[in-house]
Amino acid sequence: MVYPTAAHLNPSVYDDPLSFNPWRWEGQKVNSGSENFMAFGGGSRFCSGAEFVKLCMAIFFHHLVTKYRYVQFD
Numbered sequence: 001m002v003y004p005t006a007a008h009l010n011p012s013v014y015d016d017p018l019s020f021n022p023w024r025w026e027g028q029k030v031n032s033g034s035e036n037f038m039a040f041g042g043g044s045r046f047c048s049g050a051e052f053v054k055l056c057m058a059i060f061f062h063h064l065v066t067k068y069r070y071v072q073f074d
């Protein structure tokens with residue numbers, strides 16, 4: 001039995017696992033066979049919408065950063 005949340009918060013794999021760091025998986029093996037990244041489950045129950053939702057997220061972020069201007073409030 002694998003507990004994905006524990007794998008994602010494993011301090012021996014990820015430095016400071018509770019901090020927000022979108023780059024934490026850079027250079028890691030994050031495909032469906034990864035032992036350290038299981039956001040979409042694994043094995044025979046692997047999320048069948050994974051590729052679809054990754055495309056949706058890429059399109060969403062593309063529009064988020066190209067169609068809006070951002071200003072910093074102090």
Ligand code: HEM
Pocket residue numbers: 038039040041042044045046047048049050052053
């Ligand atoms: C960020 C978005 C998503 C995340 C994080 C996610 C995550 C997951 C996870 C962790 C599982 C495995 C559940 C288990 O082991 O019992 C799963 C299964 C599944 N997901 Fe997703 N999912 C996402 C989006 C989607 C979308 C958009 C679809 C469909 C269009 C989808 C369809 C499915 C289906 C059908 C299963 C069951 C697969 C099976 O048991 O054979 N998911 N998802």
